[in-house]
Amino acid sequence: MLDTAALLESPALHPLWQHLQASGPYQPGRGWTLDNPYHRPTDLSGLSPGSLGEPLRLETLCTRRSLVLNRLLFNIYEQNNLYLPPARFSEQEMQAFHGYYAPDFVAANALLRPVLERSCFDFLTGTISVQGPWSMAHLEEYTRDALSRFEAAPSGLCERIRRTAHPDKAARLFLLQVAPDFLSEASQMARALPGNYGPVHSELMKIFIDEFGYGVHPQKHSTLFEETLTSVGLSPRVHTHYYWYLPTSLLMTSYFHWITAVKTRWFEYVGALYWIEAVVPHFNRQFSRLLHDTFGAGVNTGYFDEHVGIDLHHRRMAFDKLIRPMVERYGDGVIPAMVRGIEASRLLGDVSERDFLEQMDFCEALAAGGAAPAGPWQGMPARELAAGTFLEPNVYDSPHVVGVVKGRVEVDGGYLSPRVLAPGEAVVVPAGRMLGVRVLEEGASLVLEPQAREERG
Amino acid sequence: MILQMEARHWARQRVAGERYLCLLQEGELVVVLDRCKHRGGPLSLGTYDERTQCVKCPWHDMVNTPRNLEARRMPSVRVGSVMTVVVPEPD
Numbered sequence: 001m002l003d004t005a006a007l008l009e010s011p012a013l014h015p016l017w018q019h020l021q022a023s024g025p026y027q028p029g030r031g032w033t034l035d036n037p038y039h040r041p042t043d044l045s046g047l048s049p050g051s052l053g054e055p056l057r058l059e060t061l062c063t064r065r066s067l068v069l070n071r072l073l074f075n076i077y078e079q080n081n082l083y084l085p086p087a088r089f090s091e092q093e094m095q096a097f098h099g100y101y102a103p104d105f106v107a108a109n110a111l112l113r114p115v116l117e118r119s120c121f122d123f124l125t126g127t128i129s130v131q132g133p134w135s136m137a138h139l140e141e142y143t144r145d146a147l148s149r150f151e152a153a154p155s156g157l158c159e160r161i162r163r164t165a166h167p168d169k170a171a172r173l174f175l176l177q178v179a180p181d182f183l184s185e186a187s188q189m190a191r192a193l194p195g196n197y198g199p200v201h202s203e204l205m206k207i208f209i210d211e212f213g214y215g216v217h218p219q220k221h222s223t224l225f226e227e228t229l230t231s232v233g234l235s236p237r238v239h240t241h242y243y244w245y246l247p248t249s250l251l252m253t254s255y256f257h258w259i260t261a262v263k264t265r266w267f268e269y270v271g272a273l274y275w276i277e278a279v280v281p282h283f284n285r286q287f288s289r290l291l292h293d294t295f296g297a298g299v300n301t302g303y304f305d306e307h308v309g310i311d312l313h314h315r316r317m318a319f320d321k322l323i324r325p326m327v328e329r330y331g332d333g334v335i336p337a338m339v340r341g342i343e344a345s346r347l348l349g350d351v352s353e354r355d356f357l358e359q360m361d362f363c364e365a366l367a368a369g370g371a372a373p374a375g376p377w378q379g380m381p382a383r384e385l386a387a388g389t390f391l392e393p394n395v396y397d398s399p400h401v402v403g404v405v406k407g408r409v410e411v412d413g414g415y416l417s418p419r420v421l422a423p424g425e426a427v428v429v430p431a432g433r434m435l436g437v438r439v440l441e442e443g444a445s446l447v448l449e450p451q452a453r454e455e456r457g
Numbered sequence: 458m459i460l461q462m463e464a465r466h467w468a469r470q471r472v473a474g475e476r477y478l479c480l481l482q483e484g485e486l487v488v489v490l491d492r493c494k495h496r497g498g499p500l501s502l503g504t505y506d507e508r509t510q511c512v513k514c515p516w517h518d519m520v521n522t523p524r525n526l527e528a529r530r531m532p533s534v535r536v537g538s539v540m541t542v543v544v545p546e547p548d
Contacts, residue, residue, distance in 0.1 A: 058537075127536060127537050128534065128535065128536050129485050129486065129534070129535040130533070130534045130535075131485060131486070131487045131488070131530065131532075131533050131534075131535075132487060132488065132530040132531050132532040132533050132542075133530060133531075133532055134532040134543075135532070138532045138543040141458070141459065141543055142459060142532075142534075142541070142543050145459040339534050340534075343534055343536050346536075347536060
């Protein structure tokens with residue numbers, strides 16, 4: 001069988017990898033936001049085709065390598081999505097548009113997809129195992145129990161956001177983490193639609209019609225989400241805040257691309273879809289209330305309110321009109337894949353929630369003037385940087401000190417309100433957290449070094 | 458009903474009068490009814506042969522083969538170190 005991962009390592013394909021590394025869409029940005037959705041900064045400099053195949057593990061999901069692999073995979077899937085600017089193309093936009101969707105660039109990326117899917121999702125195979133003789137009655141009991149447990153507890157995420165000193169900034173950071181999915185909502189479902197697979201095909205179409213607002217643009221779920229973003233002061237432009245997508249937020253979005261793109265995962269998709277539709281009403285009700293309490297009457301919670309209602313129908317439709325008829329038609333043997341989809345989406349939801357909360361805590365510390373190094377850092381090597389130098393938001397694998405020796409530098413972790421560091425000031429980025437840096441003054445001197453380990457007495 | 462137990466070889470769990478045993482079969486952890494195929498003896502008190510993956514019952518030394526054990530498997534899903542099992546409601 002063809003192994004594209006091995007193929008990528010052949011010398012004949014080195015030009016392909018070099019082309020991707022140097023490609024326009026993957027080059028770094030110059031500031032906190034991106035001007036168009038065709039620019040997808042992805043730092044491939046530290047990777048080789050041979051290194052792509054090393055699987056991520058649960059413990060390495062919040063690392064720089066994970067961020068790069070997940071950015072890459074997300075961008076590859078998104079080449080299937082069409083994005084157009086809100087008005088006439090600028091010359092720069094037109095060039096970027098043709099760059100991102102260039103057939104040769106798409107084809108080069110497509111060759112990476114299987115190995116990236118294995119690297120990003122292999123941990124699910126090892127973490128989740130479904131065994132034994134599942135029947136429809138078992139599946140009903142299992143989903144009823146899982147859902148009642150989920151709905152019995154208030155959302156820990158909403159509670160944590162409420163308890164922060166800046167719930168508005170924390171809520172915005174959360175909205176940024178769901179943006180990779182919600183800004184193109186149901187595009188993964190759209191991937192599942194081509195073909196001809198019997199009565200359930202038409203049942204899925206009914207859910208899809210709701211997602212796309214019955215052809216009424218203001219009702220389209222992505223439109224509703226754009227309005228929520230606008231109402232809280234965030235840009236609704238697609239992926240303008242790309243830099244702040246955490247690796248696990250991208251992973252969650254890509255998971256649904258994966259299980260709809262790889263057609264043999266259809267039964268897993270149906271399970272995952274059911275679970276997402278099932279849990280949304282309980283969460284969205286609480287998040288909508290949180291947005292109202294935080295931002296007041298001006299906030300548009302239409303996106304979240306819409307899902308409180310419609311997803312009660314969708315979870316019933318997913319179970320009774322997709323799962324049940326397919327088990328009747330194809331037998332109990334398809335149930336384990338459905339259970340796998342349910343558990344994978346639960347697990348990815350938990351993982352991305354933890355990642356978000358840790359990033360939120362770091363942002364809170366930055367905003368409060370905290371995150372200071374425990375010991376002296378002034379003796380660490382410093383480098384001079386020109387004004388405007390932008391060190392892209394990246395995940396740091398070990399605690400790093402960012403300190404200013406001379407000039408002024410701003411740092412941000414995703415609260416979109418950078419903290420300015422003056423000479424003598426420093427912060428520590430914890431392991432697994434994301435930080436970006438921008439130099440504000442000419443000739444600034446900056447320390448960016450791993451934090452020295454404390455000596456043991 | 459739904460039972461949660463540790464996902465570990467030879468982890469045991471009792472629900473009302475019934476016992477369940479988690480064990481390795483073909484590299485995967487599965488959950489079986491903890492009863493010998495012969496007279497219902499407690500397999501969890503028997504011995505496991507790593508090579509053949511058979512379990513010998515302590516009552517009459519009856520060997521339960523992987524095939525016998527498969528017939529006693531319960532529907533289960535393991536996520537990390539937690540095993541969720543769908544088991545019959547106790548009488």
